[in-house]
Amino acid sequence: MIPLFQQYSSLKVDLPYIPLGTFPTPLLALNELVKEGTLGSLHLKLDGFSSSPFGGNKVRKLEFLLGKAKQNGAKTIFTFGYEGSNHCVATASLAARLGLNVFAQVLEQEPQPYVRKNVQMAKKMGAVVNLYQSEFGLRLGTAALYVREKLSGNRPMLIPPGGSEALGVMGFVNAALELQSQLERCQLPVPDRIYCAISSGGTTAGLRLGMDLLGWKTELHAVRVYGTANSTRKKLEQLTRKSHDLLKSKGLRLQRMQRLVIRDEFIGQGYAFSTKGGLEAQKRMEARGIALDPTYTAKAYACLLADLRAGELKSKQVLFWNSLNQDQTKPIEGLIY
Numbered sequence: 414m415i416p417l418f419q420q421y422s423s424l425k426v427d428l429p430y431i432p433l434g435t436f437p438t439p440l441l442a443l444n445e446l447v448k449e450g451t452l453g454s455l456h457l458k459l460d461g462f463s464s465s466p467f468g469g470n471k472v473r474k475l476e477f478l479l480g481k482a483k484q485n486g487a488k489t490i491f492t493f494g495y496e497g498s499n500h501c502v503a504t505a506s507l508a509a510r511l512g513l514n515v516f517a518q519v520l521e522q523e524p525q526p527y528v529r530k531n532v533q534m535a536k537k538m539g540a541v542v543n544l545y546q547s548e549f550g551l552r553l554g555t556a557a558l559y560v561r562e563k564l565s566g567n568r569p570m571l572i573p574p575g576g577s578e579a580l581g582v583m584g585f586v587n588a589a590l591e592l593q594s595q596l597e598r599c600q601l602p603v604p605d606r607i608y609c610a611i612s613s614g615g616t617t618a619g620l621r622l623g624m625d626l627l628g629w630k631t632e633l634h635a636v637r638v639y640g641t642a643n644s645t646r647k648k649l650e651q652l653t654r655k656s657h658d659l660l661k662s663k664g665l666r667l668q669r670m671q672r673l674v675i676r677d678e679f680i681g682q683g684y685a686f687s688t689k690g691g692l693e694a695q696k697r698m699e700a701r702g703i704a705l706d707p708t709y710t711a712k713a714y715a716c717l718l719a720d721l722r723a724g725e726l727k728s729k730q731v732l733f734w735n736s737l738n739q740d741q742t743k744p745i746e747g748l749i750y
């Protein structure tokens with residue numbers, strides 16, 4: 414049973430949930446940087462191993478959201494993102510297992526090599542991928558398809574971009590509790606800092622609330638990959654509040670303990686554009702057999718490396734949340750489960 418339900422049985426009764434992933438995801442100690450004396454410890458949380466053939470951070474949210482879809486008798490899922498959206502591939506993959514149809518309604522983006530690969534994979538898993546040139550076109554196209562599916566009796570359900578609504582966020586509240594029990598089991602310290610990429614915000618919101626439940630005073634550095642600081646913060650605060658309300662409605666009490674720092678120095682030219690720091694981050698991780706992508710995780714790890722160079726992480730216990738799907742055919746040495 415997942416730690417969230419073990420520790421809060423009221424949630425197990427009340428929240429829709431279907432186990433679809435492989436948890437806990439592994440931890441990996443990166444000792445090279447520690448040997449250089451630049452930080453206390455560095456661990457990676459490898460959510461890329463959350464599912465096969467396509468893992469990553471979205472699996473945690475989809476266990477709850479697709480649980481709701483099944484509970485409601487939905488036969489069709491509409492979800493959204495940019496063309497190369499990892500979220501759309503993860504949804505296509507897990508929904509197919511449950512016999513659900515998926516419409517991935519996507520917007521054009523910078524054509525990184527992974528974009529085509531993700532589109533092909535989503536299609537191979539049975540999703541219909543509809544590409545739009547504008548947000549307006551996407552809304553119109555979705556409305557027409559939605560009505561068609563509804564009239565056909567398929568009880569369509571909408572999953573927002575990145576699966577970031579209060580119910581999906583529960584996946585990352587659980588992720589924080591999962592990390593806590595893993596650290597305790599392995600006798601590892603509570604992180605002083607966690608780094609992750611932020612886009613639709615569900616990962617960050619869930620980790621924040623989970624850390625508040627745990628009473629962790631960790632600093633969470635959420636590295637932006639597009640948009641303005643104001644819009645990211647506003648959206649994130651709304652999502653965090655709604656997710657907090659959901660927990661409160663089930664009788665959970667939590668106090669703000671963690672500290673959130675939104676980082677916006679690593680976006681570069683914009684969403685999905687490579688950056689110099691990101692390319693260096695990718696290269697360094699590749700040497701350890703770990704994949705990072707130019708859009709999200711390379712920018713987040715570039716932020717960590719920049720802080721390291723600035724001497725900000727001296728003697729700190731640091732954790733990097735790698736939210737990217739990983740190639741499961743390549744063994745990685747030194748995984749701590």
Ligand SMILES: Cc1ncc(COP(=O)(O)O)c(C=O)c1O
Pocket residue numbers: 469470498499500575577610611612613614615616617706709710736737738
């Ligand atoms: C690999 C990867 N990392 C991080 C994120 C950001 O997570 P969130 O949307 O929960 O903020 C995404 C979102 O699409 C992603 O695909």
